Structure formats: C-alpha cells, structure tokens
Amino acid sequence: MDAGKQLNIDGFIFDEQLKNIQQFESNKNLSVHWELRTILYLGILLFISGIGIFVYLNIDTIGHQAILASIAIICCGCLYYSHKNKLPFSNEQTKHSSPFFDYIILLGCLLFGIFIGYIQYQYSIFGFHYGLATLTPTLLFFYCAYIFDHKGILSLGITGLAGWAGLSVTPMQLLEKNDFSSTSIIFTALTLGAIITLFARYCDTKNIKKHFSFSYNNFSANILFIAALGALFTQPLKLISFILLSGICFYYIKYAIAQKSFLFLLLSIIYGYIGLTYLVFSLLTEIRALEEILFLFGSLYTAASCAGIVLFFIFYKKILGIKK
C-alpha cells in the first residue's frame, strides 16, 4: 500500500509533491542515534563495572585513601565544571545547550553520595548518626536539583529524604526499613508524604519550578497510598484506615482532574481498588456462611468490579475532562 499514491489519486497532493515525497523516501537517511547512544551507555557501564571489580580485587595494594581521594577529585571536578557552566537560576524549566551537561552533574552527585557512603562505611565519620550521613548528600542533591534544574537529581534527593526519615525513626532497626507493619513507619510515611504533597502544592501556587511537581507528587502519592494500605492490612480499626485511603484517593483524583494527568488517576484507582477489594473480602470472611456462596459472592464481586474498571478505562477521558 502506497500512502503517497493513494493521496495523489484522492486529490490531496499534487504530482509535483508526490515526486518530492518519493524522492525523499528513497533518499532518506538512516538515523543511528539511539543505537550509538545505547552502545555508548553500555560501554560506560561495562567500563565502570570493570574498573569497580578491578579496584575491589586489588584493594590491598591500592588502599582506601587513594580510592576516596580519586572519587573526591572526580566529584569536585564535575561539580566545579557544572558550577562554572551553569545557567542563571530561573523558576521555569531551563535547557542547557550541551547534551553532556546533565550527565556531568548527575555523575558528580552520584559520586558525592558514594563518597559519603564509603567514608561512613570505612571510617564511621558520622559515628552512629546515620541520619546525618543520609541527610548531607540529600541536601546537596536538592541544592543541585534546583540550581541546575535537574529532575533526575531531584528524584535522588526525594529518595534520600525518605531514607533519612525512615532512618531517624528507627535508627537501630535497619532491617525494618521497608516493613510497613510497624505503626511508627506508617506514621512517618504518612507525614512525609503529606509534607511533600503540601510543598509541591505550595510551589505550584507560587510558580516555583512547576515541572518538579510531577516528581514530588509521584513519590508522595505512592508512599501515601502504600502507607495507607499498610495500615489497612496490618492495623486494627480498619475503618479509619479505609477512610484515610479514600481521602487520599479523593485528593489525587481531584489533582488528576486538575492536571489532566492519567497517571495519578490510575494510581488512585488501582490503590483504591486494592483497598476496597481487601475490605470486601475481609468482610466476606467475617460473615459465617456456606463456603460456596462466599466463593460465588467473591467471584461476582471480582467480575463486576473488573467490568467497572474496564468501563472506567474507556471513559477516563470524560472523567479527566479531555476532549476527544
């Protein structure tokens, strides 16, 4: 099927244009942009891992100080270069002309994180103040994210912040870090999520780096939902947890409609659906009835709710108010 000929027959393009198009199609350049970039990244990855293993195997002859010094030098070099070439601060999104600029900042920030981690692991420079060891790179990440307008580093910073919050609640129980069954973790997660959400909202209204709002909300929505679900699954007083979950769902559905963002709508629906299903099934198991009837009800609920969700997907544009 030749689209060009068809268009020509139907009278949408002239003969002259068709000739141009055919010439263009036969002389088209093959773009190997992504292929070469992929090879470059893979090459860098292999090189770094090779060097890493090499250093690891020969740590006795090289020594920790030499490694720390080299990390520090490269890190400082990266940060110095980025500072020298940075664009003036703006509340809007900025784009640096050099394609490598973003990667150099990222490298510098990652190396700083590794440096702090290394020095803490080897020499325990912060002693038992693990919080301080996470907070220092986190602060640098946030600074760099705002100064250089870098979303990737912002995500690093948010993750670091979460780590810091998780650590400062239970400094000695590192193993419990991601276990959402303890009340303190749930409360921390809820507080952190709420603070980040409010901060993102505040920045939105004040027009400060509006494009960062997605990263903030993406993180806080997930952590809030997971914490609420964790509370629902593990804590007594299921009704309060469920009301909390519905509240979060409500907020993010409103946010999704305001932003016309499908992702947040989807997140709210999926997490809300998990919570609702859990509630329905835990209620079903409370009722003492014939097993087959319970199974029937369960299947009926699953089928009906799935049909509902399929319908939701079909009509989501109307919910978000996007015109077709």
Add this chain to the structure above:
Amino acid sequence: MIAYNRTYLTNLAIIKKAKYWYAKKLLSREQFTSIENKYIINFYSPALFIRIGLFIFTCILVSAAISLFTAFFFLFTNNASTGFGIFICLLFTTGCFIALEILIKKKNIYCSGIDDALLYSGLGFLFGALCFIFEDHFNNSNTILFYSILFLPILVCAVIRYSDKLISLLLGICAYTVFFLMFLKLGEIAKMIMPFALMILSVSIYFVSKKYRTKQNLFFWKSCMVVFECVTLLVFYLACNYYVIRESSISFFDMHLAQGEDIPLAFLFYILTALVPVLYVFYGLKRKDKVLLWIGLVLIAAAALTFKYYFSLGHPEITLTVAGIIMIAISYLSIKYLKTPRYRITFEEEKDEDNFLKTNAEALVIAQSFSQQGQSNQQQNTTEFGGGDFGGAGAGSKF
C-alpha cells in the same frame, strides 16, 4: 480474512505517513488537516498504559467469569471430570471469540488491550481443551511434535484473522519446532545436517517474507512479516552459533566429546559465529534495515559471549574494562564521523512525528476545529492527538 475494519486500517497507515511527511514539511498544514478529516479512523486504540490496564483487567474478568461458572456448577453437582473440563474450555473459547468478534465489529476496538486479552485467552482455552481431549491418546516421545502439529493450523488461522504479533511469534516458534522434530525422525543423517537444514529454511523464509512484505494485498500483515523476519534471523544465527551447536549436540543428539575433542566442522562454526552478526549489521546499515541492524547488534554481544566462554582469559574485570573501552571508542568515533551524514547514515536524531505534532498541536487544533464545523455530521473522535498529554506524564525523569 482480517477481522478489523480494512478501511480504518488503511487510513491508519495513510495518516501515519501523512503525519510523518507533515513533520518533514513535505505537506502543508492545510493539506494535512484536510487529509486528517478525510481519512477517518474510528478505532478505539488507547495509549500504552491504558492498553496494559485494559489487558490485565480483561484477563481478570475472564478468570473471574470462569471461576464463577465453575462455582455455580459445583453448587449443584459435586463431581469433576475431564469431560467437564473440556466442556468449560470449549464454552469459554466460543465465548471469548464471539465477544472478540462482536467488540471488533461493533465497538471497533483495535490494539486496545481488550482484543489482545480475549484473543490470547480464547486461544489458551482452545489449547487447553485440545490437551484435555488428547491427554491419554499419545505416548511421551511424540507429545510435543503432536501438539505442535495440532496447534499449527489454529495459529495460522489466528494470525490471518487478527494479525497479532505475539501470535505470529508463537506461530514461528511452533513451525520451527515441527520442522526440527520431523527432521529428527530422519535418523542419523539428521544430526549431521540439522544446522544447515535450519539455516536453509531460515534463509528461504526470510527472503520470502521480505519479498512479500511490500505486497499490496499482504499489507495488513506487515507487522507479522517483521516478526517472522526477526525469528528467522535469530534461528539462522542459533543454527550456526558454536556454543548452541556444541551444547545441543551433547544434550539432544547424545554426542560424547572426550577431553580436547571438538565437534565436526568446528572451524566453520567458529567463523560463522563471528561473521554472521557482523554481516547482519553491515547489511542492516547498507539496506537501511533497522530490524537487521538491531538483531545484528544484539548478536554481536552473543558472539562475544560465545568466544569469551571458550577462550576465557580468567580475568573478567579486564575483559569488562577492555570491552567497555572498545565500545566507548567505537561509539565515540562513529558519533564524530557521522556528525555529517555519510552513506545516507546519520547520527542526527530521527524526529518523532508525534513529538513534532505535540509542539505544533495548538495551531493544528485550531485548524482542526474550524474545519470540523463544516462537517458537523462527522464522528467526534477523528483525531487521536487530543489526548496526547498523558504520554508526557508517563515519561517522567530520565531514569
């Protein structure tokens, strides 16, 4: 033949091309808008994430339906038998395919997740029913061959009717399995010439599919042809890779290699292992064929791993570092070299037509709504890019 609306499929291809030419400034905006208004696409084919969501929930829906049905059945009778299994499977096969046909005809779903899910579950139930039926009839040695032969015509029909890529992949694998197992029946001679037989088969399928890819009446199955090409290219390489041949001769053909002994024609296979990927890449670049190029690149890594496996230096860190340096050097030099296009190959990024349209969406929407007033009886959803802002939300940071 194909289940989907042929006009819409054709229009889809025309609009895609027109978008691309418009992005390349070969068409004027007026032309593009009039083309968009003329070639109507009434398909419901949502963005990727929604497609995945719809797929998952349709699957859950089907399984919920089957469990509901089974539970209902068990309320009255309390015995399970193979006959009951066959009955349920066949019932759900029919149900899935009827639902699929109705939705395609009435609701015009296309690549929407629902049709994929219904197609796969329908085929799954059909295969389940066949397995139930023939469970006791065949001895173990021929089971795989028998079932492959049984599934083959069904898969062919499914590909012809729905032109699905995953089913095409399954068809390719199934066809090769049949060929492989049938060929094995030839006995001793098969073991010797198996690699060459597979290579010859792959080459012939590849060139046939390549030849017919541009044919007018096979236009709707173009994507399936591409899948067949990928499969044949991969099988061709597997059939001449030293590692594959050595290991399969030991495990499949009961070949016993003593210490220091090598498979027959080892030298030839070493050469092919190294040469074939390079040839793929070379011809991919020469013929401007991305499929060939990508498969070649992946296979170069496979070839490197093969050689590494047999001629290891014992220092993985050095190998990694050197490989990294070589890759960095090659890509860096190529980027420098291709700054200006040479041999019609360029480093410049191919601008995605949708990307271009997004940046110019405003002007287009205005033009669109003006021209739509004239044709008020037209259906609303002629354009797709109105809902494009969701894609931007999905692709967050660079990670």
